[in-house]
Amino acid sequence: MADLTGARAALDGGDWAGALTLLPVPAPGAVLSADEWEARARAAYGAGEFEHAMSAWEALYALQRQQGDDDAAGFTAATVALHLLVDSGLMATVRGWVSRAEALVGARPDGPAHALLAMVRTYERFLSGDPEGARIHAAQAVDLGSRLGVLPALVLGQVATARLMLHDGDLEAGLAQLDEVALRLTSGEVDPFTTGMMYCELVCAAQNLGLHDRARDWTQMMEQWRHGRAFGGIHGRCRVHRAELLRISGPVSMAEDEALAACAELRPWMRRELGWPLVELGIIRLRRGDLEGAEAAFLEAHDHAWSPQPWLALLRLEQGDLATASAMVDEAVANPPDLPWKERPPFGDLRMVPLLEAQAEIAAASGDLPGLQSAVAGLAQVAVRVGSG
Structure with missing residues (x-):
């Protein structure tokens, strides 16, 4: 029997599956209230049923439009956009939902939906390689979050602004x-x-800057916090970060275990961005000498429209195919992959570092002195630009 009050209590306690059992099932002919659809979306998301959650939010949006509640529908459209942005990496779909939200609330007085839209716009621009657009929307998120008391918008705007400072070379601030x-x-x-x-x-x-000690400290903070509080794909994301750090510090066997667990945990949520943990798994396997396993991970990442370069090129180097390795890495340096990657966003000099490092390694192995000198010069230029920003 449906029990919205009990379902909300279960949601507050993090019992996502339990909340779902207390909510009406959206069967043909069933009529759910807006509150029931909203609770169902939250519960499904927490339980790892991403498609179910999106369907529930879409049904809530349709109901609110039918009822003529444009403010609520705009907020729901922005909510859908935010969750798609965080978990899917499908930027065209994100933009579609942003457009829906803006059509409903864009001309209305500032409210929570506008703050949420500023959040989404900030990272949609950040992950699309438009730092100046991201900077504008981040300032809006901070302003709206402060004025309207929407703390998520304030915090996200502050983080985005800080990350843009880092990309400008202002590391201290x-x-x-x-x-x-x-x-x-x-x-x-x-x-x-x-x-x-x-x-x-x-x-x-921190990882983007190579500040591994700081990344380790923040990962530990994230690890301590997540127990009993995190939901959705956060547990899996934390595992990816631990895998990255273990790959650097060892033991590498534990890094692979974490990466495998991260891939398993994140599959219910991620779409394109699943390539991130898959590439990390491939890098770890490459380091361990498991070339077949590394190739499998890299190719699966590619199947998710996530570039495995330059590590696939380094795999070809290990396999003795110097010509293919050189061609792959040269292409990646000439045309850096535009991935919606939170760690290495598609703009700025820092995203070139792993590409140039791999190009230098492959050129050295191939006896290509001009290629090696060019890659080293490129790395030196990045160091100067980032350090003097």
Whole structure:
């Protein structure tokens, strides 16, 4: 029997599957209220039923449109866009839902939907390689979050602004702002979904800069927080970060275990971005000498429209195919993959570092002195530009 009050209590306690059993089933002919659809979407998302959650939010949106509640429908459309942005990497679909939300609330007085839209627009631009657009929307998110008391928008805007500072080369100010956000996250005042997202952003920022000690500290904070609080794909994201750090510090066998577990945990949520843990798994296997396993992981990432370069090129090097390795890495350097990757967003000099490092390694192995000199010069230029920003 449906029990919305009991379902909400289960949601508050993190019992996602239990909440689903207390909500009406959306069978043909069944009529659910807006509150029931909203609770069902949250419960399904927490239980790892991503498609079910999206369907519930879409049904809620349709119901709100039918009822003429444009403010609520705009907020729901922005919610769908946010979850697709976080988990799918399908940017065209994200933009479609943003357009729906803006059509409903764009001309209305500022409200929570506008703050949520600023959040989505910030990272849609960030992950699409438009840092200046991201900067504008991040400022809007901070402003709306502050004025309207929408803490997720405020925090996300601050993190995005800090990350843009880092990409501009202002490391001191950017890291200081991220440290401030980290302290706020530990206070418990930010909701679990936003907290998990922002912890992941902190670690991604540190990994992008090669600040492994800081990444380890923030990963430990994320690890301590997630038990009993995190939901959705946050557990799996935390595992990917642990796998990355273990690959660097060892033992590498534990890194592979974490990467495998991360892939298993994230499959229910991620779509295109599943390529991220798959590539990490491939890198770890490559380091362990498991060339067949590395190839399987890299090719599966490619099947998810996620580029496995430059590590697939390094795999070809290990397999003795120098010509293919050189061609692959040269193409990747000339045309860097535009991935919606939170760790290495598709703009700025830092995304070139692993590509140029691989190009240098392959050129050295091939006896290509001009190629080696070019790659080393490219790395030196990145160091100068980032360090003097």
